Amino acid sequence: MAAAASGFRAPGDGGGLAWSLLFPALCCVAAFVIVPVISLGLYSFWERLPTGAVQQVFTLANWRELFGDSYYAGMLGKTLKLATAVTLVCALVGYGPAYYITLLPPRRRAVLVTLLFLPSWISYVVRSMSWLPILGKEGLFNSILLGVGLVREPLPLLYNEFSVVLGMVQFLLPLMIVNIYIGLQAVDRKLVDAARTLGATDAQAFFAVTFPIAWPGLAAGCLLTFILAMGAYITPQILGGPGTSYYANLVFETFVAQQDWPLGAALSLVIIFFLIAGLVLYGRLAGLSTMFREVRR
């Protein structure tokens, strides 16, 4: 402490103190995030005996099953399609509101940014199940549609792909808007004004100045949305039906119902692989330092 206080200004000083302050947090991530991923790696190469017990003997059987059985590839493909659809919908629907918030006067902007964070305080399970009384056979929408005579039979809005996509978009849209908004904050209004003065239309100024400067935010939003949609377990579980089970549900079933831990580990690592690929791509395109920037109200 004394050494730190006396030589405060020297660059690199206090390194010991810095690392000791970081120590608990680093241990926590290492022990509870990194070590678990390593254990997934180990388990995925271990043998599962017919009795269900796991033997610590090297085998490629789990990976062979994952790549050999077209059921897993089909499940993965279906989930990637879902994640792509959810990401596209979130980006298309979310860009307008994010842009609109930046145009508002400070007070109203602060209110909307605060409201934007409100959903992330509310339970994910509750947000997903809130669609049940809305989309059900005797739910809000169908009772309105039947009431005004637009339909004779209640519409099948629930327990299908539609309700799963809707639930996921509702869950991920706030994250997408926040990230696009963070990107847009990096745009200096003076640059846009300069473009306008030089004769660009609003649209030209947007596509030549605003969009390219703000795009790391959109990219971060897409990465986050895609990965979280790929790993979403709760939404399909609550809002999906028999035919709308996705990759995370498969992982869950493999672990819990079939108790096949080595295969489940291999299946989980595929999600990590997509996460790392996404991060590498993002790092190349936008630079990893642009991720998780501050939200100003």
Added chain:
Amino acid sequence: MTRRNLFHQFLGALTLLVFLFMLAPALVVVVQAFNESPAGNFPISGLTLRWFAALPEDPAIVGALHTSLALAAWSSVLATLAGTAAAYALARFPFRGRDQVQLFLTVPILVPHIVLGVGLLLAFRMLGLPKSFTLLVVGHVAIALPYVVLTTLHRLQAIPTQIEDAARTLGANRLQVFTAITLPLALPAILTSLLFAFMTSFDEVTATLFWLPPNTETIPTHIMAMLQFSTDPKIHSLSSLLILGSVGVAVMALLAARALSPDARGSRR
């Protein structure tokens, strides 16, 4: 000019719809909590408080609430202590590898909870450790930590270093500067982090399903069970209390941050 106005009006309407889409479904759950009919249907057949009154009489719900509160309290306090220390180091020490450490501490936000759930369970299994309350706490600390680091770090970076430099010039040592200057200025963010970590832990369900010791439930896993194995009418009253609680805590965080922030004390520039 009018064309631009028209476009802005369109954007405004779209924004309103999007916010309704994100927030209004929760209101439907609150409405259903008062519905006399147990099935949760529309139109509402009559109003009752019966489903709220039945909540404290259900021992499973009371037990789950105890578990959830204890878990959220432990994990949010631990995550806030470790996260604030780390954020302070990241914000105030120009050590080598700072950017990489920051990325390392925040990137777990991107890992889907199903992977965190099975991974930590397998790690515990490999070490021969049984499922326990401790497993739940450390898992929830790992989930909440990145949010604490980010929120507090952003706040610390926004505090002008000149204030700390001035205190130091006047003879304060690092600890004195921290407790007299930095900590009070960062307190709103630290408090927000603590409350957000608490709610994150209280609401976590996917990973928790893997970590729960036998015969233990948290409120969200109990709601999942209610959804899958029964048609318990209390589900709407329980969920709406959860919604009101979450919104209440969020508002509390906002008000506390306002009241504690130096801007509110009249030094607004």
